[in-house]
Amino acid sequence: MAAALGALLERNLRPTWVEVDLDALAANVRELVRLAGGSQVMAVVKADGYGHGAVEVARTALEAGARWLAVACLEEGLQLRHHRVTAPVLVLGYLPPEEARAAVDADLSCCVFADETARALAQAAARSGRRARVHVKVDTGMGRLGIRPEEAVAFVRRLKGIPALEVEGIFTHLATADEEDLSFARAQLERFLTTVMALEREQVHVPFRHAANSAALLRLPDARFNLVRPGLAVYGVSPMPGLPAVPLRPVLTWKTRVAQVKVMRPGETVGYGRTWHSRGGEVVATLPVGYADGYRRALSNRGEVLVRGRRARVAGRVSMDQVTVVLPAGVEVAAGEEVVLLGSQGEETISAWEMARAADTIPYEVLVGIGRRVPRVYLRDAGAPRIEAVMTGFAGRGEGSE
Numbered sequence: 001m002a003a004a005l006g007a008l009l010e011r012n013l014r015p016t017w018v019e020v021d022l023d024a025l026a027a028n029v030r031e032l033v034r035l036a037g038g039s040q041v042m043a044v045v046k047a048d049g050y051g052h053g054a055v056e057v058a059r060t061a062l063e064a065g066a067r068w069l070a071v072a073c074l075e076e077g078l079q080l081r082h083h084r085v086t087a088p089v090l091v092l093g094y095l096p097p098e099e100a101r102a103a104v105d106a107d108l109s110c111c112v113f114a115d116e117t118a119r120a121l122a123q124a125a126a127r128s129g130r131r132a133r134v135h136v137k138v139d140t141g142m143g144r145l146g147i148r149p150e151e152a153v154a155f156v157r158r159l160k161g162i163p164a165l166e167v168e169g170i171f172t173h174l175a176t177a178d179e180e181d182l183s184f185a186r187a188q189l190e191r192f193l194t195t196v197m198a199l200e201r202e203q204v205h206v207p208f209r210h211a212a213n214s215a216a217l218l219r220l221p222d223a224r225f226n227l228v229r230p231g232l233a234v235y236g237v238s239p240m241p242g243l244p245a246v247p248l249r250p251v252l253t254w255k256t257r258v259a260q261v262k263v264m265r266p267g268e269t270v271g272y273g274r275t276w277h278s279r280g281g282e283v284v285a286t287l288p289v290g291y292a293d294g295y296r297r298a299l300s301n302r303g304e305v306l307v308r309g310r311r312a313r314v315a316g317r318v319s320m321d322q323v324t325v326v327l328p329a330g331v332e333v334a335a336g337e338e339v340v341l342l343g344s345q346g347e348e349t350i351s352a353w354e355m356a357r358a359a360d361t362i363p364y365e366v367l368v369g370i371g372r373r374v375p376r377v378y379l380r381d382a383g384a385p386r387i388e389a390v391m392t393g394f395a396g397r398g399e400g401s402e
């Protein structure tokens, strides 16, 4: 990891960055593929690969055995195609009719639950001389997108009657697969299975059937059908604490470096609103990271970071671009010292779950919230780092902006 810092310094990138361990990611995907058994794995890489960088994650996941990718919207799918990712990609979210042409031309599989989208896709496909791939979304209890189960069979029949459409899949999404009580998740699966069986009975064949997010893949073998859609687990974070049926390795480490160290005098305060007061003698370090980078303001006076393998608590409010921590007694550091915001250092770890709890949120929001101005450093084969900055706003850096 020291090599990563060296490479960063060489490239003159800002001293707050994320390291993405692609070997850990590949190991996680291999575990999930093994767990999925006969079902194919669709790695969910929406929201820029849960903040890790969609393109690098996609390539690594495919190499490790994932067969499909999932994104939330057209732009995310186009980004993968732009970077020559040719694997099947499913757009999970709503596709407005005016985006149908671009989706078909990029050979993206699209989620459909209404005739309007299906018609737009069919027209776009007919115009391009192709077939549009669709996956029918069934709302079995999430209450968001999806056709109701009792309407699904007739809908699929209608779609199958449109020559320009290829009905590739049917799927649903579970609302409570990560809760202690799995009864509602089981009821959702029952509704989905009933729909799938009704299709079979009527000899309406749909090749792929899928329902499992990470939690369902880990906990509900009945949810696997012949395709599974893990997201969070790919990134090495368990969807609920104390779970994993498989060993997962966290992929992301978020680091910064000390900007300034100061010995405080009695009565002095730190930050906006003066919420932290010195008793005198505390050593505080200011770090060049703030809520504009996704270091959440809710961590004010609560969050912890790692310095020299020890925990240091946030002092005062998190600002837009800076945060200040109190160094533990006996830890002496100078400007430039490496600090871990999320991840491990020495024997200590700040997990995505820990940071999420301290900020009163969930690991998903912590990970996807890490800002685009934070460069991502991709590590493979420990110690041979490759850098790909994902900072669209900094074209002058000339680093892999998209």
Ligand SMILES: Cc1ncc(COP(=O)(O)O)c(C=O)c1O
Pocket (backbone or CB within 6 Å): 044, 092, 173, 212, 213, 214, 215, 229, 230, 231, 232, 233, 239
């Ligand atoms: C439709 C759908 N499938 C799968 C996933 C992956 O979920 P998880 O990250 O919990 O595995 C998501 C993520 O929110 C999703 O929206």
